[in-house]
Amino acid sequence: MPRSPLSYRPESGSIPTQPGVYRFRDARSRVVYVGKAKNLRSRISSYFQDIGGLHPRTATMVTTAASVEWTTVDTEVEALQLEYSWIKEFDPRFNVKYRDDKSYPWLAVTVGDEFPRVMVGRGAKRKGTRYFGPYSHAWAIRETVDVLLRVFPMRSCSNGVFRRSQQIGRPCLLGYIDKCAAPCVGNVTPEEHRAIVDDFCDFMGGQTTAFLRRIKKEMYAASEAEDYEKAARLRDDLGAMERALEKQAVVLGDGADADIIALAEDPLEVAVQIFYVRGGRIRGQRGWVADRVDEGGTPELVEDFLLQLYAGEADTIPREILVPALPPDPATFEQLLGDLRGSKVAIRVPQRGDKKSLQETVARNAGQALVLHKTKRASDLTTRNRALEEIQVSLELDEVPLRIECYDISNLQGTEVVASMVVFEDGLPRKGEYRRFVIKGEPGEAQVGQNDVAHMHQVITRRFRRLLDEQARSQEVSTESGPMLVDPETGRPRKFAYAPGLVVVDGGPPQVAAAQRALDELGIDDIPVCGLAKRLEEVWLPSQEDPVILARSSEGLYLLQRVRDEAHRFAITHHRSRRSKTMVESLLDDVPGLGEVRRKTLLKHFGSLKKLRTASVDEIALVPGIGVRTATAIKEAVAQSAASGKTGPVITSINTATGEIEES
Numbered sequence: 097m098p099r100s101p102l103s104y105r106p107e108s109g110s111i112p113t114q115p116g117v118y119r120f121r122d123a124r125s126r127v128v129y130v131g132k133a134k135n136l137r138s139r140i141s142s143y144f145q146d147i148g149g150l151h152p153r154t155a156t157m158v159t160t161a162a163s164v165e166w167t168t169v170d171t172e173v174e175a176l177q178l179e180y181s182w183i184k185e186f187d188p189r190f191n192v193k194y195r196d197d198k199s200y201p202w203l204a205v206t207v208g209d210e211f212p213r214v215m216v217g218r219g220a221k222r223k224g225t226r227y228f229g230p231y232s233h234a235w236a237i238r239e240t241v242d243v244l245l246r247v248f249p250m251r252s253c254s255n256g257v258f259r260r261s262q263q264i265g266r267p268c269l270l271g272y273i274d275k276c277a278a279p280c281v282g283n284v285t286p287e288e289h290r291a292i293v294d295d296f297c298d299f300m301g302g303q304t305t306a307f308l309r310r311i312k313k314e315m316y317a318a319s320e321a322e323d324y325e326k327a328a329r330l331r332d333d334l335g336a337m338e339r340a341l342e343k344q345a346v347v348l349g350d351g352a353d354a355d356i357i358a359l360a361e362d363p364l365e366v367a368v369q370i371f372y373v374r375g376g377r378i379r380g381q382r383g384w385v386a387d388r389v390d391e392g393g394t395p396e397l398v399e400d401f402l403l404q405l406y407a408g409e410a411d412t413i414p415r416e417i418l419v420p421a422l423p424p425d426p427a428t429f430e431q432l433l434g435d436l437r438g439s440k441v442a443i444r445v446p447q448r449g450d451k452k453s454l455q456e457t458v459a460r461n462a463g464q465a466l467v468l469h470k471t472k473r474a475s476d477l478t479t480r481n482r483a484l485e486e487i488q489v490s491l492e493l494d495e496v497p498l499r500i501e502c503y504d505i506s507n508l509q510g511t512e513v514v515a516s517m518v519v520f521e522d523g524l525p526r527k528g529e530y531r532r533f534v535i536k537g538e539p540g541e542a543q544v545g546q547n548d549v550a551h552m553h554q555v556i557t558r559r560f561r562r563l564l565d566e567q568a569r570s571q572e573v574s575t576e577s578g579p580m581l582v583d584p585e586t587g588r589p590r591k592f593a594y595a596p597g598l599v600v601v602d603g604g605p606p607q608v609a610a611a612q613r614a615l616d617e618l619g620i621d622d623i624p625v626c627g628l629a630k631r632l633e634e635v636w637l638p639s640q641e642d643p644v645i646l647a648r649s650s651e652g653l654y655l656l657q658r659v660r661d662e663a664h665r666f667a668i669t670h671h672r673s674r675r676s677k678t679m680v681e682s683l684l685d686d687v688p689g690l691g692e693v694r695r696k697t698l699l700k701h702f703g704s705l706k707k708l709r710t711a712s713v714d715e716i717a718l719v720p721g722i723g724v725r726t727a728t729a730i731k732e733a734v735a736q737s738a739a740s741g742k743t744g745p746v747i748t749s750i751n752t753a754t755g756e757i758e759e760s
Contacts, residue, residue, distance in 0.1 A: 111137040116168040120161035127186035248296035358459035367466035399423035480523030486652030497597030506667035516667035556614035612638040
């Protein structure tokens, strides 16, 4: 049960100002959150400010907790180490957890055995074993090993098979086909087998050039000595190594050992992708999608990820870690990871070259993983039903909102104001029901302006006035089964004949109040309204001072966010399309001999200013009604606008998924 943080707030003077780690516990003494701070007093006190000023997820955490405690340390490195230890020990529910639902395979060589074995392994690492990877698929490792065993015929059989071959004095099949040196029957000594193993490990570790050069030299020498059988075998060995290397493309020419990390974020979740590059080649890849649990930005997410990925696995730390943003204190992290690795570790944000390009590739993978995750989540029927039920309960609706309509306003410095209406039915988008609105100015107004509240009132009024008109028309042609909501002429549903179970507006209390006022003025009192504010993901209801805070893991919040983001995307798309057409028309106003009809024909033919700029005079002249002389004048007008930089105003909007300003 939620409690006031003031009930367990410690005296400010009792909190030390040294660096340290703190943990919040709930009423059952379970640790629910672990954090670190350079100044414990400043950081812990920030949790006990006015609850309305906290991020919703932080507010949920402090109202769930019942006590807070801390431990001071001497250095920030020690704070990082202790934070990791506590997170691993207590698994707090409000700390972000970078996990996926499967373990990734490693290529393992049991170098601690008398006769080391190569195998594919998963799970925790063991002492006395050397690991390569991780890899995305076990079959990819087995294919590579199968190819390389003809060049490095080391043991790959299990202990049981090895002992059985020792007892019967006869090797297994791999020994007969020259893919194992058969140490089980004494074909090679332990020292000779160890040399094969060392060569295999060096090759997998990236030292490939020396092996290729040596085998080529031996192949040519055997050919000159007319030992063609040996030369053919070495040729096949060379081909096997080249085939194995083809699957591991060179991405960094300097032979770097680096981990490349990228994130894709939205307000509720974050997708992480990491590429493992060893010897300049991609050796493996991993990915996670995790829930976001606090208000931290990309640097804080990177910090959490680095801590969880490397603090417990010192042998996987590379010399260089490339990240999308530096953690808040990169020097401390470099010191911690350097101490764990035993040598210097660099954490950098790539700025140019191959490393920058590779990180962009990793970022695309992260973005695709997040989209795929959301698609799978949205397509699950059980999840959608739960989301709709959570919305009903949280907003105290009379029934489940099977049809949700969301409205968003987009404008360009008060001009070209447009609005969007998107429709979700049963938790899925109905794109055939989407609608666009061009905001109209009031009589006598010089321009529409940037009054989003008035624009929202106008859009809701227009949409639901159409609803009333359609319903009245349907009543006139009603049948025994009720009003006819399908147009008898086309057989299609009437455009605005269906009433939504919930109206969502993109915005806070002012936009919600405007939408509710529009419904009231039309006499509609059975359609609920709510608003979803961008920054804090708060759900606002009419005439309520406090927002509804949905749980971080709520499927209902996820669905509302998805509906809102779709409305934003649809509005921006419409807005940019109108702006492009307006710019083309304005550029062509002064072209002699080009009237309104020809301008529209030209616009319809090319569709955008970008295509018109790239068109030649001959291509423009092909447009009906446009001759060579007019085409030349059009080309000159477009070229002059580009040279003078008159490309029109820039559309700016807030991307709801990233919080960044977009420009077109």
